[in-house]
Amino acid sequence: MANKIVAAVKAAGVVGAGGAGFPTHIKIDNAAEVVIANGAECEPLLRAHRHLMAGESEQIIHGLKAVMTTTGASQGYIALKAKYVTAIKNLETVLARLGEQNIQLFFLPDFYPAGDEHVLVHEVTGRIIPEGGIPLNVGAVVCNVETLFNIAQAVSGIPVTTKYVTVTGAVRKPVTIKVPVGTKASELIAAAGGPTVNDYVIIDGGPMMGKIVSENAPVTKTTSGLIVLPRNNPLVTQKNLSWQVITNHAKAACCSCRACTDCCPRYLLGHSLEPHRIMQAVGNGFTGNLTTITRVFLCSECGACETFGCTMGLSPRRVNAELKRLLIQSGVKNPHRAVPAGVRAGREYRRIPAKRLVSRLGLTAYDVEAPLSREKWEPAEVRLPLIQHIGAATVPVVKAGDAVKAGDLIAITPAGVVGANVHASITGTVYAIEDFITIRTEK
Incomplete structure (x- = not known):
């Protein structure tokens, strides 16, 4: 079984x-x-x-x-x-x-x-x-x-072809919708009554760990929410900061107060990650103990350090993420495998209350219900990325012009690699194959 x-x-x-x-x-x-x-x-x-x-x-x-x-x-x-x-x-x-x-x-x-x-x-x-x-x-x-x-x-033999997505933020009618994978973000925003501001950005995911995407970005198997925010929202400004600006700010403004470390969930669980020490290393021109730098591998990139901990507007999370990327690029692997003896003292008092976090993010006005819509969503076109998962890209088993039904297998995982099959999420005709498969209906 x-x-x-x-x-x-x-x-x-x-x-x-x-x-x-x-x-x-x-x-x-x-x-x-x-x-x-x-x-x-x-x-x-x-x-x-x-x-x-x-x-x-x-x-x-x-x-x-x-x-x-x-x-x-x-x-x-x-x-x-x-x-x-x-x-x-x-x-x-x-x-x-x-x-x-x-x-x-x-x-x-x-x-x-x-x-x-x-x-x-x-x-x-x-x-x-x-x-x-x-x-x-x-x-x-x-x-x-x-x-x-x-x-x-x-x-029961039913493949993954749909996704439950909350559409919220600066929209007229926040809503949660079950949509075919591959549906454009712009269509979901329209389903939520459209944006309430003219100049806006879209975050795929939550405000803490989500990424800014375009209106044409497709819903994937991992999309849990689309949040519309004014372009001048401080959270958007923070997400758009360049690496150079982030490092310059770290060198100029970090006062080593350790507020980022004191609210870090992994540190509080007893791990040796201390974001303030990594920020110190950045401020010192990346000199010092390599052990401190490699602890970026322990960071989950939850963003608690930058949105709730730091009072100077710095981004330890972005620093950790970029250093992690550079270390991996250089062939460095995580050397830290310690087993903590216990959690840090006072951990239960340092957990971040959700309501306070929303307030700190300046999102209280958007913290509203997003009721589940029972409407069946049928887009005229979907774009299904060949990579919606950790691992290798899937390989198409269809070609342009093929007729497909919702649920049909359209891309498979190559033998011997990590991946996940992709299935047609609507019934229609394969229109194009690039790094995604486009399917259009006959509407």
Whole structure:
């Protein structure tokens, strides 16, 4: 049974729906003691996963049970915030009806980043993942709740062709929509009533870790939200800063106050990452202890340091990300594998309250409901990237002019590499193949 589930998940092209898009069939093909469904949805403004937990409770539980089967785990948890009242009620009802004894709900406080895998595993199990490690190192597997929904679908032979996306920010009617993968961002913004400002940018993901994209950017298997913000919003300005400006600011303004370190989730878990020391190294012209610099590998890039910690408007996260990229480019690997003896003293008092974070980001006006739309979305065109996951690009098995139906396999993972299959998300004709496959309907 376990092998059949893994094969079905691979065939369906399931990837991590709430993060970097790691192919799920690889993650679940391992032994573990516990499986955690990640329903934290800790990025501010996003609403899709709480709607999914409320509306597809049974499918999520079936997906969780499937992963418990493949991993041999004896215990499953659905970790979600206590404020998700409707989701909790519906999940409890289904668990009671199914008589599940080995799956429990775990209620999280409303803090950021509750959904970070390292943070979540510690909150639920009390275990600390080693530096540079993954949940499997402490006997756990973590799957996003939408990933679990997709796993349940895969077991029934249904591939990943749709995505739940919250469209919010400076739009007239914030909404959460289920759309075909590959739908243009501009179409989702139109579905939310259009922008309320003339000059705006679009963030794919949450305000903390999301990336600025164009109106033509397609929804991918990892898109959880599209946030419209005025171009002059301070958060947008911060995301658009160049590397030169960031380093110049670090050299000129960092006072080594260590506020960035004191709110760093990984530091608080006992890891040796200290962002203020890395900023010191930048200020000193990258001289000093290489061990300090290589600790950038321990950074999750959650952004807590720059948006909540630093009072000088600096960006330790961007510094860490760029140094990490340069080190990898130079062939340097993460040398840090320590196992923390325990969390830092006072950690529970340093967790970042979600409401305070929203206020600090200047997004309180946009922290509103985004109700789930039941409207069936049928775009006239989709653009499906050949890479929507960690790993190698998929290889098209169709050509321009081919007729395809929604759910048809259109690109496969080459043998022997990490990847995830891609399926047609609408019925139509293949129009073009580049680094994505464009499908158009006959409307």
